[in-house]
Amino acid sequence: MEERTDINRELMLDANATAGVLYEIFGVEMTASPTECANCGNEGEIGGLLAFVQGPGIVLRCSACENVVLRIVQTPEAVYLDARGAVYLRLAR
Amino acid sequence: MKQTLNWQIAAIKDIKPETAKVKSFTLTLPAWMRHRAGQHYDIRLTAEDGYQAQRSYSIASEPEREGEVDITVERIHDGEVSTYMHEVLVPGDRIEARGPIGGYFVWEASMVEPLLLIAGGSGVVPLMSMIRHRAAVGAKNPTSLLYSSRDFDDIIYYNELEKLRTASNGVQVLHTLTRSQPPGWKGYARRIDPEMLKEVAQPLGKSVQAFLCGPTLLVEAVANALVKIGIKSDQIRTERFGPTGG
Numbered sequence: 001m002e003e004r005t006d007i008n009r010e011l012m013l014d015a016n017a018t019a020g021v022l023y024e025i026f027g028v029e030m031t032a033s034p035t036e037c038a039n040c041g042n043e044g045e046i047g048g049l050l051a052f053v054q055g056p057g058i059v060l061r062c063s064a065c066e067n068v069v070l071r072i073v074q075t076p077e078a079v080y081l082d083a084r085g086a087v088y089l090r091l092a093r
Numbered sequence: 094m095k096q097t098l099n100w101q102i103a104a105i106k107d108i109k110p111e112t113a114k115v116k117s118f119t120l121t122l123p124a125w126m127r128h129r130a131g132q133h134y135d136i137r138l139t140a141e142d143g144y145q146a147q148r149s150y151s152i153a154s155e156p157e158r159e160g161e162v163d164i165t166v167e168r169i170h171d172g173e174v175s176t177y178m179h180e181v182l183v184p185g186d187r188i189e190a191r192g193p194i195g196g197y198f199v200w201e202a203s204m205v206e207p208l209l210l211i212a213g214g215s216g217v218v219p220l221m222s223m224i225r226h227r228a229a230v231g232a233k234n235p236t237s238l239l240y241s242s243r244d245f246d247d248i249i250y251y252n253e254l255e256k257l258r259t260a261s262n263g264v265q266v267l268h269t270l271t272r273s274q275p276p277g278w279k280g281y282a283r284r285i286d287p288e289m290l291k292e293v294a295q296p297l298g299k300s301v302q303a304f305l306c307g308p309t310l311l312v313e314a315v316a317n318a319l320v321k322i323g324i325k326s327d328q329i330r331t332e333r334f335g336p337t338g339g
Contacts, residue, residue, distance in 0.1 A: 012309050013333050017149055019195040020135040023098055032196030047197020048331075 011054045016047035018058055021072065025079055028092050036087035039067035046089075099124070100137065103190040105182055106161060111249045115215060116179055117153060117165045120190060125160045128152050130226040131199040131219045131304070131332075134164060134192030138174055148174040151218040151306075151332075152193060155225035162193075165249065167215040198332045200304060202227060207297035208236040211285070211315055213307025217249055219332060220306055224264055228257060237265040239293045241285050241311065243272040267293060285311065287318045294322060302328055309333040 015022075015031060022030040031047030042064035049060040049069055057073035062085070069085035083089060107119040120134075130152075137147045154163035168179040182188070200208065200223040208227070210220040217240055227236060242248045248268060258266040269281030269289065281289060294301060303319060305312045312333045320326055 009313075010309055014197070014331055016195045016197040016332060017133075017334075019133070019197075020147075020149065020191060023194060029098075029194065029196050031194075032199075045197050047195065 008052060008054075011052070013051040013053060014047060015049035015051045015060045018051050018053065018060070018072075019047070021058060021074070022046070025072065025081060026089075026091055030089075030091070033090045033092065035069065035089055037062040037065060037067060037069055038085050038087050040065035041087075098191060098194060100189050100191045102187050105184050105186045105188065107184055108182065111165060112247055114247075115165060115167045115249050117163050118178065118182070119154075119161055119163050120188075121161045122190065125162075126193060127156050127159075128162065128193030128222075129196070129199040129201055130156060130222040132193040132195045132222075133219070134162065134190050135194065136164075136174060136178075137189040137191070138177055139189070146173040148172075149195075151222070153218045153221050153225075155222060155229045157226070157229040165215065165218045165221070198304065198306070198330050200226070200302070202230040202232040204302060205232075205234050206300045206302045207234055209294055209297055209301045209303040210236065210238040211240075211290075211293075211303065211305045211307075212238065213241045213285075213311040214243075214247070215249065216305075216307030216311075216332070216334065218306075220304060221250055223304065224254075224257060227264070228260070231262065233262050235265075235297055237267065237293055237297060239267045239269070239285065239289070241269045241271060241307070243270065245270060245273075245275045245278070285315055285318075287322065290315065290318050291322055294319065294324065299323070300328075302330075304330050304332075306332040307334070 019031045033046050035046050036043045052059040060070040062069050071082040073080040101124045103120040103122050106121045109117045133149045133151045135149050139145050150164040152162050153165040166175050166178050169175045212220050254266045257264050271284050274282045305315050312331050
């Protein structure tokens, strides 16, 4: 089986692992919510996005085209959310 | 599903060594909520100077147990949280916990399709919650666990898995040991490969629901191989934990 040795790849998680952070931001469980990649149109649950969490922020990428869907930076004063890569996010009532 | 999820103070009720590097912690939770098998808790430690470290740990126990959960934690070299949990915590101590959380990597007994569970190392933990849930409710869907460990002594839950394997409506449990094998070992003795996956997955049929948890590279390789042998990607759920976790 092929194995990649790229360090970012080795440290990659599923966005399911960021469920706690997403809950803090949105106030609801998000990982089972659908979203659509603004780059390739792939639809799927947020928990299935690829998560890169080792940097100063969290980057969630599309599992199909690997375009950035969400970027989250938390500081002591605020949370910055860049959602340009998502056509939509769904917040359950 | 709306739920209120706040940090709560969990009490350590019990600590059980599983292997040399792995312990299970029973947490008593004042605001316990029934979890879904596969979910996790966030654990947060705060130092006297205010520095905080936070990690996610999969729930190992079945949802049917009320008021408490088991989390199983591997001690990571230099890991801030896991080292503290292994070396400092004793029963009666309190830690901050938030959960249950995560709706993506979840199996419930109402899902009646055959179940294929594939674990590398401590990736077996959330899958064990699914297996225990399945046993607790008496589900009968065909279920196979393929579990890769380095050495025999690294296998977590070995005795319990043996019992479940031989029970009626039990789980087929297949181990592979990638580094060393004890004399007379009858299981696999290599890394998970496409041939092994075929042997394990094909008897479960095309409607199988697969859950993969383990180091990122293992999960990537297994997920790609499963797609190649004809399992659709929307039937495969993954939980990668990377080589570190702390």
